[in-house]
Each structure stands twice: as structure tokens, then as C-alpha cells.
Ligand SMILES: Nc1nc2c(ncn2[C@@H]2O[C@H](COP(=O)(O)OP(=O)(O)O)[C@@H](O)[C@H]2O)c(=O)[nH]1
């Protein structure tokens with residue numbers, strides 16, 4: 001039995017700043033709870049003011065360390081900050097080293113900081129659905145900034161680019177990193193590139209490499225945002241001012257040219273689409289069960305009906 005949810009009370013507490021209420025709402029999102037519909041309806045009028053920053057990069061590159069440092073920098077501005085770690089190996093999700101956990105404790109007692117790890121539990125739509133909803137919760141709870149850490153593997157990079165207002169791509173010095181980045185399609189998604197671990201050899205070469213790769217791309221035309229490349233040592237909070245400056249500049253740029261609104265609309269469209277497709281899939285499952293997908297399959301095998309006609313039958317029933 002699922003516990004009944006008093007949505008209005010929960011939303012009110014979350015808006016009043018209760019971390020427990022925020023956590024509970026995000027759990028509902030993770031669980032795909034039936035009360036979500038009501039939750040989202042209640043949150044909708046209170047969302048739209050948080051600025052979303054995505055932080056992506058390979059495991060171990062320093063995303064969590066950088067996220068922690070950025071939380072500190074935004075707190076110095078007096079802003080309320082939400083952190084979502086959508087990374088199965090993230091320290092916030094309990095899967096990692098104690099040292100990392102302790103590091104995030106810098107902010108664990110700060111009532112103006114919400115930190116949450118999200119398991120993307122193989123949801124249909126994955127990030128495209130649960131993450132925007134969790135962002136909406138943090139947004140409605142009064143977060144001025146939401147930082148979303150995702151591990152950069154394949155598709156999730158592309159997804160995070162769609163989720164964020166500004167996407168930071170983190171790299172570390174290493175041979176051919178720029179080329180790796182180009183291969184992985186990373187050059188297209190970064191609004192700000194950060195070469196972290198600049199205390200190690202090869203950071204300048206990686207910066208040069210990246211700048212070169214960016215200059216070869218099609219993002220150098222006038223009127224387009226040219227992504228800056230910044231060096232940091234996140235573990236010592238070095239280079240943080242430059243990152244903050246780059247974030248500010250990008251934000252001003254996309255606010256000015258309308259790209260921010262376009263990104264948010266695209267994000268909402270993706271979310272609507274994934275919700276709608278999930279509904280259609282559920283309905284299809286119901287109809288297929290009802291109409292006897294198995295029986296139709298037998299007819300197709302027996303040559304009594306062709307697969308298109310069989311599919312039409314199911315689709316017609318969907319629309320009914
Ligand atoms: N030398 C060095 N190590 C760093 C730096 N930033 C992070 N690290 C370390 O790199 C490891 C991985 O960092 P983490 O933030 O967990 O990476 P993530 O997997 O991308 O989230 C940790 O041991 C950090 O302490 C840095 O600027 N320089």
C-alpha cells in the first residue's frame with residue numbers, strides 16, 4: 001500500500017523551505033508516484049525562476065568537487081542553491097568514498113542548500129522526465145540556482161545539454177583530450193568548458209587543444225556564443241571566479257538573445273513528449289492486452305492478416 005500524500009500540505013512546507021518536504025517531493029518524482037500529477041499542478045505557478053546549470057564530464061574528472069565549490073560561490077552571493085546529482089556513482093548517492101561524502105558536508109547543514117542524488121532508475125524517458133520534475137521541485141522551493149551533475153556517458157551528455165540553461169563540460173588534462181571531446185560530441189554541448197585538475201601536467205595543452213577544436217567548429221560565427229575555456233583546481237577552489245564569470249556572461253548572453261526562453265521551451269516540449277509517450281505506451285499495453293496482441297500475431301503468422309492491418313487495429317483502439 002502506498003502512503004497517502006497530502007499534496008497541498010507537502011507543497012506548502014516545501015515552499016516554506018522544509019528540506020524534508022523537498023526530499024519527499026523528489027522521492028515522489030523518483031517513484032513516478034500517482035500523486036505527481038497533483039504535485040506538478042500545485043508547483044507550476046511557483047516555478048520558472050531557478051537558473052539551471054548542468055555539469056557533465058567523465059567519471060573522476062572532478063564534477064562533484066566542482067559542484068561543491070560552485071555551491072559555495074553561489075552561497076557567497078546569498079543565493080539559495082539546489083544540487084541534483086544524477087550520477088549513479090556520485091558521492092551524494094551513497095555509492096562513493098567517504099572522503100567525497102565528507103566534502104559535501106561543507107554544505108550539509110546550510111538550510112539554503114538542498115542536495116539530492118537522483119537515481120534514474122531506468123525510467124522510460126530517463127532524465128528527460130524525472131530530472132526536469134526534480135528541478136521544478138527545487139525551483140518552487142525557492143532555489144535561485146539548481147546545479148545538475150551528470151556523468152558524461154553517451155546519451156546523458158546530450159540530455160543534460162537539453163536540461164540546462166547553461167552547460168558546463170568538465171575535462172581533465174590528458175593526452176588527446178580535445179580530440180576525445182570532439183569525438184564524443186562534447187564540443188557541441190558545452191557552453192563553458194572547464195579544464196579541471198590544472199595542478200597536473202598538461203592542463204595548458206588541453207586548454208589550447210580545446211580552444212583549437214572550438215575554433216574549427218561552426219560556433220565561431222558572429223552572434224553565436226563562443227564557449228570559453230577556463231582552468232580550475234576544484235579541490236583548492238582555484239579558478240572559481242573565472243568559472244562564475246563565464247557562467248554570468250553566458251547567462252546574460254542567452255537572456256539577451258532569447259536563447260534562454262527557447263531552451264526552456266525545448267525542455268518543456270521534451271518533458272511533455274515523454275509524459276505523453278509514456279501515457280500512450282501504457283494505453284497501448286492495455287489495448288494490446290484487451291485486443292489480444294497474441295491473437296493478432298498468430299493471425300499474421302498464419303497469413304490471415306498483414307502486420308500493418310494488425311497494427312492499425314490496435315492504433316484505432318488507442319484513439320477510441
Ligand atoms: N589533483 C586534483 N584532484 C582533484 C581536483 N578536483 C577533484 N579532484 C579529485 O579527483 C577525484 C574525483 O573527483 P570527483 O569530484 O568525485 O569527480 P566526479 O566523478 O567527476 O564527480 C577526487 O579524489 C577529487 O578529490 C583537482 O583540481 N586537482
Ligand SMILES: [Mg+2]
Nearest residue numbers: 063064090091
Ligand atoms: Mg561525482
